[in-house]
Amino acid sequence: MRAAITAVGGYVPEKVLTNKDLEKLVDTSDEWIQSRTGIKERRVMEDGTATSDICVASIEKILKKRSLKAEDIDLIIVATVTPDHVFPATANIVSDKLGAINAWGFDVSAACSGFLYALETGSKFIECGKHKKVIVCGADKMSAIVNYEDRNTCIIFGDGGGAVLLEPSEDENIGIIDSILKSDGSGREFLHQKAGGSMNPPTHETIDAREHFVFQEGKTVFKFAVTNMAQVSRDIMDRNNLTGADVDYLAAHQANLRIIDATAKRMELDQEKVLINIQKYGNTTAGTIPLLLSDFESKFKKGDNIILAAFGGGFTWGAIYLKWAYNS
Ligand code: COA
Numbered sequence: 332m333r334a335a336i337t338a339v340g341g342y343v344p345e346k347v348l349t350n351k352d353l354e355k356l357v358d359t360s361d362e363w364i365q366s367r368t369g370i371k372e373r374r375v376m377e378d379g380t381a382t383s384d385i386c387v388a389s390i391e392k393i394l395k396k397r398s399l400k401a402e403d404i405d406l407i408i409v410a411t412v413t414p415d416h417v418f419p420a421t422a423n424i425v426s427d428k429l430g431a432i433n434a435w436g437f438d439v440s441a442a443c444s445g446f447l448y449a450l451e452t453g454s455k456f457i458e459c460g461k462h463k464k465v466i467v468c469g470a471d472k473m474s475a476i477v478n479y480e481d482r483n484t485c486i487i488f489g490d491g492g493g494a495v496l497l498e499p500s501e502d503e504n505i506g507i508i509d510s511i512l513k514s515d516g517s518g519r520e521f522l523h524q525k526a527g528g529s530m531n532p533p534t535h536e537t538i539d540a541r542e543h544f545v546f547q548e549g550k551t552v553f554k555f556a557v558t559n560m561a562q563v564s565r566d567i568m569d570r571n572n573l574t575g576a577d578v579d580y581l582a583a584h585q586a587n588l589r590i591i592d593a594t595a596k597r598m599e600l601d602q603e604k605v606l607i608n609i610q611k612y613g614n615t616t617a618g619t620i621p622l623l624l625s626d627f628e629s630k631f632k633k634g635d636n637i638i639l640a641a642f643g644g645g646f647t648w649g650a651i652y653l654k655w656a657y658n659s
Contacts, residue, residue, distance in 0.1 A: 334457035334465070334497045335506030335656035340392030341493035341625025342385050342470075343374040343612055350486070357482035364486045369588025373489025373613030375474040381415040382492075383424040385470035385618065389494040389625075390429060393466070397496065401429040405462035407436035408453050410445030410469045410617040411492075412644070413476055414438055417527075425468070434466075442522070443584050443643025445469055445617035447512060447651055450639070453497050454507045460499075468494040469617035476524055478544035487586070488545070492618025493625045500656060505634065509652045511567050518555060518646030521548045556590045560642045560650075561597035567638060567650040568598060575599030577636055579655075580627070584641035585609035585619040594640060616643070631655045 349372040350361035364370055376384070386409055394401060409422040416424075422436030441448040446469030453467040470492025479485045500506035526542035527533055537543065560583065568578065575598055583591045588609055595605045606623045615622060620639055631637070635655040642648035 332458055332460060333500040333503060333506035334454035335500035336495045336624070336653065337498045337656055338393045338397050338496040339493060339621060339624045339628050340389040340396070341491070341622045342388035343491035343622070344376040344380070346375050346377065347372050348375050348489070353486055356479050357485060359482045359486055368487060369609050370486065370613045371610045374491055376472050376490045380472070382411050382413050382470050382472045383415050383421050383428060385472065385490070385492045386421065386425045386468040386494060387428045389468060389470070389492065389621070390425070390466055393494060393496050399464070401431040402433050404431045404434040404464050404466055406453065406456055406465045407431060407434050408439060408449045408465070408467050409436065410439045410441065410449040410467070411471050412440060412442050412445070412616055413472045441643065441647045442645055443586060443614070443616050443619070444512070444641040444645070444647035444649055445643070446620045447510070447639060447641050447649045448647070450495070450507070450651060451510050451512055457497050457499050463498060465497040466494055467497060468492060469619070469621045471616035471618050473545070473614070473616055476543065476545050478541055481544065483549055484545050484547050487614045489613035489615050491612050491615040491622055493621025495621055495624065505654045505656050507651060507653045509567055509571055510649065511563050512649035513559070513563065514645050514647045516645060519644070521551045522546070522644035553587065553590065555646055556586065556642045557593045559646070559648045560584070560590060560640050561594045563648055563650045564594050564638055564640045565597050567652050571652055573636065573652070575601070578604060578638055579635040580604050580606055580631070580637045582606050582620055582623045582637060582639045584643065585612070585623065586614045598638070629659045631659060633658050
């Protein structure tokens with residue numbers, strides 16, 4: 332039995348932070364940010380809200396579209412690096428806020444590849460016949476861990492995310508067909524949050540040293556991402572005998588337009604097949620792919636060949652090949 336995405340929902344907060352706004356905070360320019368990343372603006376959440384609110388808003392859209400009740404959900408998986416709390420899991424909070432009383436759930440931590448890791452995990456519960464309705468969320472409130480005095484990171488990240496519903500596919504040729512997921516923990520030093528975990532618990536010193544924010548060595552991450560996201564996307568095509576002409580859409584992690592372009596080139600894809608919304612939201616970490624699927628859902632037709640691809644902190648990376656399950 333295959334698992335298929337049968338509905339999607341996305342959410343971004345109202346508040347916009349433009350490149351011009353960032354010019355007032357750090358030594359940067361709208362021109363530099365746009366030409367190096369493709370980002371024009373990003374969204375930021377209000378104080379008092381959290382990642383669970385992104386998930387809840389996204390799932391509520393799915394329930395409405397499909398006339399489902401929260402009680403119908405069997406399992407909720409949340410991919411995030413900005414959980415509401417260290418524990419309990421954000422998935423527990425999401426199910427409580429929704430009233431999903433029959434669901435169990437857990438969080439997945441794989442940074443920007445989190446949604447792909449969670450989608451792979453969720454699909455297994457459908458494939459083995461254990462569950463009928465699995466919700467997979469990818470969401471991050473990156474503004475909670477971004478230092479708005481660090482121009483290396485604050486220009487990139489934004490808040491937002493989305494969710495998908497996974498159900499058993501009636502047609503064996505439709506749904507999630509193949510996946511390649513990878514990790515290499517030796518890359519952790521190039522992209523991480525230094526303090527706050529069991530290695531460096533919070534102290535006055537860690538706060539003064541600003542170790543609770545995202546640290547990134549941009550150039551190294553860039554090189555890694557360009558090589559590996561392109562390679563894994565090519566590998567999944569070759570393994571499934573797909574040419575660039577066979578692929579209808581690439582939904583790639585939105586971290587940098589130049590990285591997405593390099594991946595599309597390696598896949599020999601025409602530009603109109605490459606889904607892009609980075610200009611509006613920046614990098615929402617685990618949120619980018621469900622947010623893309625939600626923004627472009629109306630374009631997809633039943634049977635379309637879609638490749639999802641991501642890379643992120645860890646390092647983690649991967650690609651998933653699916654055949655879209657419905658006409659919107
Ligand atoms: N505004 C203006 N100048 C900036 C800047 C900013 N926000 N950030 C860096 N610079 C400067 C640097 O100081 C450097 O100046 P120098 O040449 O005088 O030393 C110059 O611009 C080039 O910096 P560099 O870091 O080489 O730029 P880059 O082309 O690699 O772009 C990133 C920086 C962060 C946009 C890019 O490395 C990137 O996208 N990396 C991957 C990020 C990513 O995907 N992260 C998420 C992983 S999931």
